[in-house]
């Protein structure tokens with residue numbers, strides 16, 4: 001009921017606007033007809049009159065320009081004393097022109113103004129800059145659920161406002177993201193907030209590249225955006241180390257989405273499928289959305305997850321002796337400091353398992369941490385193991401480790417009151433609580449969806465094959481002609 005009401009009010013509002021427009025254009029038409037008669041009598045004005053009549057209905061701004069031009073012409077012909085009309089007639093025309101002008105200026109507060117959010121800015125500041133009454137902010141925030149998005153605005157965001165000289169907000173527009181925007185409009189005196197979706201068209205694109213030095217350079221040459229490159233590295237990052245494993249001649253093909261709004265590309269979408277040949281070994285991945293959970297993930301052609309999971313705890317511990325906190329009393333340093341990991345008390349010499357598949361990126365002493373090992377998993381995650389007694393002697397920096405593989409043994413090296421494992425978990429370099437962090441899931445496609453998986457992904461793989469083959473043929477062509 002309320003929705004119908006709102007639509008009705010909106011329509012009413014639009015009709016009202018249309019009404020104003022009609023009046024405005026009728027007035028202009030009358031003015032033009034009169035003025036054209038004046039101008040037609042001078043040669044220079046003749047062309048201008050033609051220009052006007054051949055133009056289709058212009059926008060408000062161009063109409064205003066035309067009007068200005070007309071008054072110029074009027075002044076000019078008056079100066080030249082070359083008008084065909086009598087003085088009273090001319091005065092009448094002038095009055096008509098003035099009236100039209102007034103009407104336009106009086107009805108033109110519908111001019112949007114654009115404000116960019118500065119750092120440390122608030123809506124209140126912005127309203128002040130826009131000379132909108134502060135009380136209007138309360139009214140705005142009560143204009144509906146959709147307006148909540150304004151509670152979190154960021155520097156460089158653009159907020160457009162429409163307000164009269166009286167400081168009353170008539171409308172406000174804010175782009176939430178590529179896909180949607182917030183529109184608050186005063187309809188029948190009340191501010192109403194609503195979220196609208198842009199029409200987004202998804203097109204498919206593909207790109208291929210051969211690596212000479214780095215994936216990033218090759219991808220750049222292939223015209224792939226930074227985001228797609230990062231996503232590509234994230235998908236294959238569990239299997240391939242893009243810093244060390246890359247060989248000259250490695251190549252890739254990627255099928256991805258491009259998003260268009262009004263025929264204009266606004267951004268890249270998701271990677272649909274990709275293939276990466278590393279040191280002659282081929283890795284393939286496809287995006288598949290679980291019909292039940294609606295979660296999209298990347299899988300191998302046989303339905304295994306591209307991500308590798310983590311063990312929640314890397315050691316068989318007797319108790320958790322210290323938890324993740326941002327401030328605690330350090331028993332050895334006798335100071336308050338944050339504890340950015342979990343301490344698992346365990347017997348000296350208890351094996352420590354790598355939390356996930358990965359690669360050793362650090363092995364050695366680190367101040368109060370004593371003997372430390374750091375493992376990198378995929379591109380986003382690292383795990384740190386400290387106070388070690390000894391390391392697995394077979395492992396060195398760069399060694400690959402499997403999930404659950406013993407990498408070291410519990411000790412009390414560095415600043416430790418007793419044998420325990422100090423364990424840290426970082427996501428994109430930021431410490432997270434290992435006990436509560438949301439770990440990536442690596443379940444394969446559920447059995448009951450395997451048929452659906454094969455049906456939906458086989459055409460995508462077929463296309464990936466086509467693009468890859470085309471690229472290989474092109475490659476042979478260039479090498480033979482060179």
Ligand SMILES: [Zn+2]
Pocket residue numbers: 322339341342343421422423
């Ligand atoms: Zn600790």
